[in-house]
Amino acid sequence: MKLRRVRAIALKELLQTWRDPRSLMMALLVPVMQMLLLGYGVNLDIQHVPVCTLDEEGSFFSQALLKRFQASRYFELVEALKRPGDIAGAMDQGRCRLALVVPADFSRTIAQTSHGTLQAIVDATDDNSAALATAYANAVIAGFSANVQAVAMQRQGLPVQPPALVVQSRVWFNEDLESRNFIIPGVVALVLALVGAQLTSLTIAREWERGTMELLVSTPVTPMELLVGKLAPYFVIGLLDAGICLAFALVWFEVPFRGAFTTLLVTTSLFLVVVLSMGYLVSVTIRSQVGASQIALLLTVMPISLLSGYAFPIDQMPAPIQAITYAIYARYYVTILKAVFLKGSGLAALALPVLALVAYAIALAWLAARAFRKRIE
Amino acid sequence: MNAPAAAEIVVERLQKRFGRFVAVDEVSFEVGRGQILGFLGPNGAGKSTIIRILCGLLRPSAGSVRVDGIDVSRDPEAVRQRIGYMSQKFSLYADLTVAENLRFYGGIYGVRGAALGARLRHALDIAGLAGREQQLAGTLAGGWKQRLALGCAILHAPHILFLDEPTSGVDPLSRRRFWDLIHDLAAGGVSVIVSTHHMDEAEYCNRIALISQGRLIALGSPGELRRHALGGVLMRVEGHPLERLLERLRGFPATRDVAVFGNAVHVLLDAAAADDEAALRAFLAGQGVADVHVDRAEPSLEDVFVQLVGAQPREREAVR
Ligand SMILES: Nc1ncnc2c1ncn2[C@@H]1O[C@H](COP(=O)(O)OP(=O)(O)O)[C@@H](O)[C@H]1O
Ligand SMILES: [Mg+2]
Numbered sequence: 175m176k177l178r179r180v181r182a183i184a185l186k187e188l189l190q191t192w193r194d195p196r197s198l199m200m201a202l203l204v205p206v207m208q209m210l211l212l213g214y215g216v217n218l219d220i221q222h223v224p225v226c227t228l229d230e231e232g233s234f235f236s237q238a239l240l241k242r243f244q245a246s247r248y249f250e251l252v253e254a255l256k257r258p259g260d261i262a263g264a265m266d267q268g269r270c271r272l273a274l275v276v277p278a279d280f281s282r283t284i285a286q287t288s289h290g291t292l293q294a295i296v297d298a299t300d301d302n303s304a305a306l307a308t309a310y311a312n313a314v315i316a317g318f319s320a321n322v323q324a325v326a327m328q329r330q331g332l333p334v335q336p337p338a339l340v341v342q343s344r345v346w347f348n349e350d351l352e353s354r355n356f357i358i359p360g361v362v363a364l365v366l367a368l369v370g371a372q373l374t375s376l377t378i379a380r381e382w383e384r385g386t387m388e389l390l391v392s393t394p395v396t397p398m399e400l401l402v403g404k405l406a407p408y409f410v411i412g413l414l415d416a417g418i419c420l421a422f423a424l425v426w427f428e429v430p431f432r433g434a435f436t437t438l439l440v441t442t443s444l445f446l447v448v449v450l451s452m453g454y455l456v457s458v459t460i461r462s463q464v465g466a467s468q469i470a471l472l473l474t475v476m477p478i479s480l481l482s483g484y485a486f487p488i489d490q491m492p493a494p495i496q497a498i499t500y501a502i503y504a505r506y507y508v509t510i511l512k513a514v515f516l517k518g519s520g521l522a523a524l525a526l527p528v529l530a531l532v533a534y535a536i537a538l539a540w541l542a543a544r545a546f547r548k549r550i551e
Numbered sequence: 552m553n554a555p556a557a558a559e560i561v562v563e564r565l566q567k568r569f570g571r572f573v574a575v576d577e578v579s580f581e582v583g584r585g586q587i588l589g590f591l592g593p594n595g596a597g598k599s600t601i602i603r604i605l606c607g608l609l610r611p612s613a614g615s616v617r618v619d620g621i622d623v624s625r626d627p628e629a630v631r632q633r634i635g636y637m638s639q640k641f642s643l644y645a646d647l648t649v650a651e652n653l654r655f656y657g658g659i660y661g662v663r664g665a666a667l668g669a670r671l672r673h674a675l676d677i678a679g680l681a682g683r684e685q686q687l688a689g690t691l692a693g694g695w696k697q698r699l700a701l702g703c704a705i706l707h708a709p710h711i712l713f714l715d716e717p718t719s720g721v722d723p724l725s726r727r728r729f730w731d732l733i734h735d736l737a738a739g740g741v742s743v744i745v746s747t748h749h750m751d752e753a754e755y756c757n758r759i760a761l762i763s764q765g766r767l768i769a770l771g772s773p774g775e776l777r778r779h780a781l782g783g784v785l786m787r788v789e790g791h792p793l794e795r796l797l798e799r800l801r802g803f804p805a806t807r808d809v810a811v812f813g814n815a816v817h818v819l820l821d822a823a824a825a826d827d828e829a830a831l832r833a834f835l836a837g838q839g840v841a842d843v844h845v846d847r848a849e850p851s852l853e854d855v856f857v858q859l860v861g862a863q864p865r866e867r868e869a870v871r
Contacts, residue, residue: 182658389642392606394631
């Protein structure tokens, strides 16, 4: 492999990208747009969940609890029901997604046993937000019960101290339950795959379409030099885009970042090799820019947005679909991204998904290097 | 058709099929150092196909091609380092400037350092593009594009050059200039194969390969072709009326072919007919056509071409 040739090709490729408004937009504008669009658009956060109440006790105590819900930004009390039979109707008509039932003996039971039972009925049509609503409801109730304990102790003349153990369903790694924090790291994968595969899907097809391949093939350039020369500039652009995404995630969306940048750099490089090789492979095979870019789109955005687990948790998918996700290369990168961002995991902890990415990178780069034949037939 | 001593390009029984279609059929020829071989033939004759095989772009179906002693099928890369190629269709980067295109090919061919600067200047000079270095190649007019393409093809100073219709879309004056360039290169020892469908350009070549329907139908210098390729003697007969003259001439025993050419008739006679001029006059007198002017005619390459192509069988499918 002659470095001089690789450099000539890389420089030419950069110039062409720079002078092609479509490519330039894809390289620089699309990452920003995607980050904003997906960062805001796919916001699975629940807020102001409509709540119906059925207060069978109607005491000062039970009303105090319900006021707690009203005060939370996650819930909004929309209707006080009269009879238990009304609950189903209210939910079916979508007037509320959570119903809180305070039993008639609520205060009495607590006074006697210091345990109270409150019934919360959740509309689980949307699995994800149902889970979140339950978690929030638990948090509100836990806060309330801690307060009650404190008041009770005060009454008994005991010193007020914060309860030693607060039973709370704690949501790990994303304590403030911002679904955005879950999603944004994965969006990086989506953006890089989209941009990387789109740009490279054009590189060989463009040469065929414009007739420049005829001359290029007549030169002593080797398929390997062509591959490296053509992918190198997009690798740099990909890293630049990763930087843009990271900046947006950290500064704009204020997603926590607990890992090491080197971990991110290593794994992002691997992922870029995968998507760039894939785009190149498509470009070699299809030979038309429009066709290649369509196929590249199909190979990236569709599987990644649905099956990589970036927004829709894989463990909530049916088993056969879960099995399919193992074939989706982006799944491993999304896993890595989330772990690096939220858990601060290092390479050692991520050995498995990193190895999977390495395997994909080697396989695709090998296929891409072999795919191009210096013939015009 | 004397084969040159140090043949740089040797093509033997070359065949190229696209499916059942035979685009190149049993073509053999050689080109010596510093020679200009012209491929002459109509569109679809197979000129580009042969050139593409010589560059290693297409794999031959049968036969062998050696360029500078190297078998193109075996080691196409070694051949590619030695050749310069100018394709029929403009294949430079329209969105790069003149200088960027040249520098790109300089990098691809590994021209480096001080040599690169000198070669770039030389190429710009040859192409007459000095002062236009920063112009996008796509915005150049047709003739200038061709010059840039030639500039790129010779950037690495190859000693074998394949030019596929380099003068198509070029005005006559620039064509003349182009041929001067080709001659300069050949004088410097570069072997050139150049294709054209302009008959008048054939005269600029050292040797000509007449190609029609994938077959090499004649090979030789322009002079040789004019004198011998017809395999007979061409006579020019003037008289009146042309129709009757034509008809009578067909009856002459030694006549192989007759065609109206301007205000005269061209008759191709068997070479064996010894003192044909006198015999023909006597024959016509005997036929009652006395007021004629008969003399030998120097056939044009077009005559040769029309004659040879007309004699060629039509079918072109592979036998298998
Ligand atoms: N890749 C191809 N597939 C099928 N037929 C082809 C191909 N390339 C050329 N041909 C056919 O081969 C014949 C010779 O073409 P070409 O070499 O381009 O002729 P020329 O250069 O003399 O005009 C034409 O009939 C053309 O249609
Ligand atoms: Mg042609």
